[in-house]
Amino acid sequence: MFNFLKQNNFIENQIQKSFTSNTSGTIEHTSFMSHVVDKARIKQWSLVISLLDLKKAFREVHHNLIKPVLSYHHIPSHIQALIYSLYLDFKTSIVIEYFQTPAISVHQGVLQGDCLGPLLFNLCFNICIQFIKAEKFQDPGFSVHNGSGRMFQPVHWFQFADDAAVIISGEKENQFQLNRFTM
Numbered sequence: 369m370f371n372f373l374k375q376n377n378f379i380e381n382q383i384q385k386s387f388t389s390n391t392s393g394t395i396e397h398t399s400f401m402s403h404v405v406d407k408a409r410i411k412q413w414s415l416v417i418s419l420l421d422l423k424k425a426f427r428e429v430h431h432n433l434i435k436p437v438l439s440y441h442h443i444p445s446h447i448q449a450l451i452y453s454l455y456l457d458f459k460t461s462i463v464i465e466y467f468q469t470p471a472i473s474v475h476q477g478v479l480q481g482d483c484l485g486p487l488l489f490n491l492c493f494n495i496c497i498q499f500i501k502a503e504k505f506q507d508p509g510f511s512v513h514n515g516s517g518r519m520f521q522p523v524h525w526f527q528f529a530d531d532a533a534v535i536i537s538g539e540k541e542n543q544f545q546l547n548r549f550t551m
Contacts (some may be wrong), residue, residue, distance in 0.1 A: 369443065369447065369487060370487060372443075373441060373491075376442065378441045378442055379441065379490065379491065379494050380494055380497045380498065383497050383525055383526065383527050384490055384493060384494065384497055384527040384529075394528060397526040397528060397533070400526070401417075401526060401533060401535060404535055405417075408537075413537060414537050414538055415535065415536075415537060416535070416536050416537070416538060416539055416541075416542040417533060417534070417535050418533070418534040418542055418545075418546060419531070419532070419533050420531065420532040420533070420534070421530065421531050422530040422531070422532070425489065425493075425529070425530030426477055426478055426480055426485065426489055426530065427476065427477040428476065428477070429476060429477055429478045429488065429489060429492050430475075430476045431455045431456070431458065431475060431476055433492055434451065434452055434455055434488060434492075435448060435452050437488075437491050437492050437495065438451060438452070438491065440495065441491055441494070451484065451488070454484075455478075457473075458473070458474045458475075459471040459472060459473055459474065460472055460474055478492075486529070489529070489530075493527070497525075497527065499548070524536055524545060525545070534546065
């Protein structure tokens with residue numbers, strides 16, 4: 369499913385670097401952020417960095433979001449139905465060697481520890497990222513040339529699963545970015 373999303377550019381993978389196969393996203397993001405900090409220090413630019421931790425993010429994905437999010441990302445309807453059926457009337461229990469709890473209803477949250485839960489989280493969060501990366505909001509970011517002289521699109525938001533770093537040149541612009549995310 370991830371390959372389908374990536375091949376068709378249905379999922380953003382420049383800002384959100386978590387749960388992506390064959391990608392050292394944390395290393396990529398931290399290296400680029402380090403480069404921006406070094407460049408700002410050398411050029412004596414103003415720099416504001418906000419670190420965010422989305423509290424209990426995986427637990428906050430409501431099951432009623434799953435179906436529309438899968439549809440938004442063009443997942444075939446038979447796959448949507450299969451995935452949605454996993455979370456419809458979802459129950460779990462805790463099992464240890466000689467004991468099992470009664471079934472516990474789960475009305476929100478995606479599972480952690482399986483391959484589908486992190487992907488569903490990324491798909492839900494991808495909608496927020498589409499808003500964050502909108503062209504009209506790119507100005508506050510830092511533009512950096514690669515080795516071949518090509519200019520990268522300005523970057524101001526780095527997502528690591530449910531943690532984020534916002535890097536902006538001033539306090540006012542930083543607050544603007546944070547306010548947009550809370551909308």
